[in-house]
Amino acid sequence: MISVNGSNGLAKKSVLVTGGGSGIGLGVATVLAAEGVHVTICGRNEQKLAKTAREIGEGNPAGSVDTVVADVTVEDDMIRAVAQAAERTGQLDGVVACAGGNETIAPVTQLDVEAWRRTVDLNITGTMLTIKHSARALVAAGGGSIVAISSIASSNTHRWFGAYGPSKAGVDHLVQLAADELGASNVRVNCIRPGLTRTDLVALITDGGPILEDYLANTPIARVGEVTDIAALAKFLLGPDSTWITGQIINVDGGQMLRRGPDFRSMLEPVYGADGLRGVVTP
Known part of the structure; x- marks a missing residue:
C-alpha cells in the first residue's frame, strides 16, 4: 500500500495520471503535486x-511533474508510460485513469458506428490498458492504488449521449473486476463518478442556459462541480487513509444520482428535430 511518509502520506510517491493535460486530469495532477507527489502526466498532445x-x-515546488506522450488505447504506449512513471522513484505507487471522452452526441437511431467504436475504445479499452500495465507495476512493488474516472452518465441515463454512458458503465464494472482480482496482491481499485464538473470541455453548458438550469434543478446541492472536488477524493483514495477501501464506485455529483440525467433537448432538437429525438429517421 501507499504508506505514510511525512505529514500527508503521499509525499515522494510516484503517481501516473492519464489525460493529465487538461480537465479533471489536470486538477488531479495539480492537487497531487501540491502534496509532494512525483506526478507523471500522459496524453497525446506533447505541447499541451x-x-x-x-x-x-511553478505553483507546486513540493512535488514534481514529468510528461510522457501516450495514447491510452495503444498498448505499447501504456507500457512505456507506466515504466517512465515508475522510473521516477524506482517504483509506481498509484494511478489515476482520467483519459476519456465522447464522439457520439446523437439519437440512438442516428449514431455513427465508427464514432461509437472510437468512444468505446477510448473509455473502456484505454482504462483496461491503464489498469493492466499499472497493476503489474503495483503488484511488483507490493501494492498500491488505482483510481478510475467514470461519470454519472454510467448510472443515470443521459439521453442522446450515445456510447458515453454505456462505455462508462463498462469502466465501473472493470474497476470492480480488477478490485476483486488484485486485492490479494494489496492493490486497491476504485472509481469516481463525477457529475457536471467545470472544465473547458463543458464550458458551453456551465456558462449558463437551459441545460445548466436543468442540471441544477436535478442536483440537491445545486452547483457545478469543480475539478478540486474530484481531485480531493482521488487524493484520499490514493493515500493511507483508504487502505481498506476497494471496488467502490463513488459519486461526486452534488446528489444528482438521486434524481435524473440532464435534458439536452434545447441543444439537440434544432439539429435533429423533435421527431428525430424520439427515433424517427427521415428517408
Whole structure:
C-alpha cells in the first residue's frame, strides 16, 4: 500500500495520471503535486503536456511533474508510460485513469458506428490498458492504488449521449473486476463518478442556459462541480487513509444520482428535430 511518509502520506510517491493535460486530469495532477507527489502526466498532445507541467511545477515546488506522450488505447504506449512513471522513484505507487471522452452526441437511431467504436475504445479499452500495465507495476512493488474516472452518465441515463454512458458503465464494472482480482496482491481499485464538473470541455453548458438550469434543478446541492472536488477524493483514495477501501464506485455529483440525467433537448432538437429525438429517421 501507499504508506505514510511525512505529514500527508503521499509525499515522494510516484503517481501516473492519464489525460493529465487538461480537465479533471489536470486538477488531479495539480492537487497531487501540491502534496509532494512525483506526478507523471500522459496524453497525446506533447505541447499541451509540456505547458501543463510547467504551470503545475511553478505553483507546486513540493512535488514534481514529468510528461510522457501516450495514447491510452495503444498498448505499447501504456507500457512505456507506466515504466517512465515508475522510473521516477524506482517504483509506481498509484494511478489515476482520467483519459476519456465522447464522439457520439446523437439519437440512438442516428449514431455513427465508427464514432461509437472510437468512444468505446477510448473509455473502456484505454482504462483496461491503464489498469493492466499499472497493476503489474503495483503488484511488483507490493501494492498500491488505482483510481478510475467514470461519470454519472454510467448510472443515470443521459439521453442522446450515445456510447458515453454505456462505455462508462463498462469502466465501473472493470474497476470492480480488477478490485476483486488484485486485492490479494494489496492493490486497491476504485472509481469516481463525477457529475457536471467545470472544465473547458463543458464550458458551453456551465456558462449558463437551459441545460445548466436543468442540471441544477436535478442536483440537491445545486452547483457545478469543480475539478478540486474530484481531485480531493482521488487524493484520499490514493493515500493511507483508504487502505481498506476497494471496488467502490463513488459519486461526486452534488446528489444528482438521486434524481435524473440532464435534458439536452434545447441543444439537440434544432439539429435533429423533435421527431428525430424520439427515433424517427427521415428517408
